[in-house]
Amino acid sequence: MAKYQLQLAHLYGNLLNTYGDLGNIMALKYYGQLLDTDVQSRVVSVEDEFSADDYDLIVLGAGQKFEQSIAREDIDSKRDELHRYIEGGKPMLAVGEGYQLLGQSYINQRNEKVAGDKLLSHRSELPTDGEPVQGELVIKSLLGTNMHGHENHDLVTFLGNGEKALGTVIEGVGNNRDDDTEGAVYKNTFCTNMHTVLDRNGELAKKMLLVALANKYPDADLTVQQNVKIESPY
Amino acid sequence: MSLRSSVAAGVGHLSYSVLHGIFNRGSSLPGLVALKLDPDILYHYKDRYDFVIVGGTNGKTTATALAVQTLKQKYPDVLYNPTGSNMKRGIATIFVTAPKPKKKGLAVLEVDEANIVRIVKYFKPKAFVLTNLFRDQLDRYSELYATWDRMLEGVRMAPKATIIANADDPIFNSVDLPNPRIWYGFNDQPMGDLEAPSNTDGVVCPKCHHIIHYGFITYGGLGAYFCPNCGHKRPKLDYEVTTVERMTSADSVVKFDGNEFKIPVGGAYNIYNALAAYSLARFMGVNSSSIKNAFVESPEIFGRQEKVQIGDKEMVIIMVKNQIGVDTVLDMIKTDKEPFSFAFLLTALPADGEDTSWIWDCNFETLKGHNIPYYLVGAANYKDAATRFKFGGFKGVNVEPDPAKLIDRIKEIPTKRMYVVTCYTAMRQLRKALAEQKLIDGGME
Numbered sequence A: 001m002a003k004y005q006l007q008l009a010h011l012y013g014n015l016l017n018t019y020g021d022l023g024n025i026m027a028l029k030y031y032g033q034l035l036d037t038d039v040q041s042r043v044v045s046v047e048d049e050f051s052a053d054d055y056d057l058i059v060l061g062a063g064q065k066f067e068q069s070i071a072r073e074d075i076d077s078k079r080d081e082l083h084r085y086i087e088g089g090k091p092m093l094a095v096g097e098g099y100q101l102l103g104q105s106y107i108n109q110r111n112e113k114v115a116g117d118k119l120l121s122h123r124s125e126l127p128t129d130g131e132p133v134q135g136e137l138v139i140k141s142l143l144g145t146n147m148h149g150h151e152n153h154d155l156v157t158f159l160g161n162g163e164k165a166l167g168t169v170i171e172g173v174g175n176n177r178d179d180d181t182e183g184a185v186y187k188n189t190f191c192t193n194m195h196t197v198l199d200r201n202g203e204l205a206k207k208m209l210l211v212a213l214a215n216k217y218p219d220a221d222l223t224v225q226q227n228v229k230i231e232s233p234y
Numbered sequence B: 001m002s003l004r005s006s007v008a009a010g011v012g013h014l015s016y017s018v019l020h021g022i023f024n025r026g027s028s029l030p031g032l033v034a035l036k037l038d039p040d041i042l043y044h045y046k047d048r049y050d051f052v053i054v055g056g057t058n059g060k061t062t063a064t065a066l067a068v069q070t071l072k073q074k075y076p077d078v079l080y081n082p083t084g085s086n087m088k089r090g091i092a093t094i095f096v097t098a099p100k101p102k103k104k105g106l107a108v109l110e111v112d113e114a115n116i117v118r119i120v121k122y123f124k125p126k127a128f129v130l131t132n133l134f135r136d137q138l139d140r141y142s143e144l145y146a147t148w149d150r151m152l153e154g155v156r157m158a159p160k161a162t163i164i165a166n167a168d169d170p171i172f173n174s175v176d177l178p179n180p181r182i183w184y185g186f187n188d189q190p191m192g193d194l195e196a197p198s199n200t201d202g203v204v205c206p207k208c209h210h211i212i213h214y215g216f217i218t219y220g221g222l223g224a225y226f227c228p229n230c231g232h233k234r235p236k237l238d239y240e241v242t243t244v245e246r247m248t249s250a251d252s253v254v255k256f257d258g259n260e261f262k263i264p265v266g267g268a269y270n271i272y273n274a275l276a277a278y279s280l281a282r283f284m285g286v287n288s289s290s291i292k293n294a295f296v297e298s299p300e301i302f303g304r305q306e307k308v309q310i311g312d313k314e315m316v317i318i319m320v321k322n323q324i325g326v327d328t329v330l331d332m333i334k335t336d337k338e339p340f341s342f343a344f345l346l347t348a349l350p351a352d353g354e355d356t357s358w359i360w361d362c363n364f365e366t367l368k369g370h371n372i373p374y375y376l377v378g379a380a381n382y383k384d385a386a387t388r389f390k391f392g393g394f395k396g397v398n399v400e401p402d403p404a405k406l407i408d409r410i411k412e413i414p415t416k417r418m419y420v421v422t423c424y425t426a427m428r429q430l431r432k433a434l435a436e437q438k439l440i441d442g443g444m445e
């Protein structure tokens, strides 16, 4: 057993489950081991209780629009606790449709504009040319590293007040075709369009784990963890 | 037939015989030529044939070929689109190049979800056979419910056609339709109360949007589903698997409606394919023993497995295109009693699907309990595949970026057999190399 234990909520993990977010969780578990930390993951879905105090990490993944609409019906019931979690600076990763859900509004499968859960300030819209975005994406991230991933989204997103971009686009599209931004960061909530982002970008996994450890173990000396070098997994 | 169509059909014939000898790609050219001359040429075949349309994500080709094999007993002229070329021009090709049927013929057509509406425009089928709906390539166009809506558009244009559908797939029972319905599925296990694993597609009750439960699960999200919230459940089965007597990586012995059938290849998904063909054949009036013979007489129809002998090693090549494809293949090869080696080849060209995130949802970890002393990942996207296996806790996995080199690498394996589970582009590269070394017949595609 590792020295530290973290609890991860895989939010709507049985609905927003199409684009390999299990890979993000496997990355957190893998890098967790390098940081002497066990990460326990649990699916928290419709009608399940969610308390911010029970979890140290959240992954809210990407999926299909039908399933996104079902998560949308439920997420209001978890809104207060999610708000407390986010404002408390706990780390969360939101990808694709999960990213859209947290914002002010997005477009559903019937091309209707619907309200998001309004936990963050961005909004997602149909691109003016209607063209979905797919391809390789490279950004200069605010962690200082270049991040690589595959983007595959039919909506474009515009950041709002208080949000920073996860990075600046070097290659690919990112949030939209207008402002060279990709993803959103608010406190320790990291949003992105990149599928399985943590598998190719271990630095972000490390960052989330370190934040979670500092939150849960405020008196621990995490120097060893901070000094762990992240190498490309392959 | 109008003069214009006759000319179009005639030119189609000519181009097939001429072009087939010159180009390998003759398979859909006659149809292309005929459609150029008469875009509505299909309309002119509507009275000469009865039609059946086979749709769904996986198993269309196998179910279609098997059904044809059985239906030949009843119809002297049975057409189908054998190369899997299921676009309009492929379908046009089979009509313009077929001899004129003496009495009414039958056409069993494997049609892509999006094309059903385009084909039904020309003729009303007697039946639709619906195999399953899974996420295929991860583009936004192919979301499960969007695909289903496109299929329904075609189905709604033929309200008299009987729908012969896989009852174990909840999506096929999500809307009311005026069509007569026939349901097939598994009924070989006691009922419990299960939920599908969290990475399963489409586990939401289509009526009330709660998470669906299962009495048992056959694979993926298929099984005897029921909704604990609203009571919606799997419809009563008309044709069913009553017993699975044996299931190995090489074959299955099962009972359909109490009668024994041998299926000359492994895998639960091939039992579904055979059951779909059986259900259609029964609906069309073919008896059970004729169907039984058709299955064992045509083993090459089943699946995309190919066995290649390389020295004293056997390479078994199985093409996959999505997560559910990998998982069904894993389930099948795990029934191999001998130790074996395992290779996974990942490519991400448009033909493969460019978003490789699906590899993280494959249940590769279930291989760990088996005697597999040698793993290899490879092809153009080997780095993603290697990361997948590394994070999955596999140690000492071999890496080979060039699929052609598997012919040499297989010499180093400590087992007799290696399963090569591969995406389309990597399979083409491997087969090309095998053909160059005369290990397989290069003419096959």
Ligand SMILES: [Zn+2]
Binding pocket: B205, B206, B207, B208, B209, B210, B227, B228, B229, B230, B231, B232
């Ligand atoms: Zn229900």
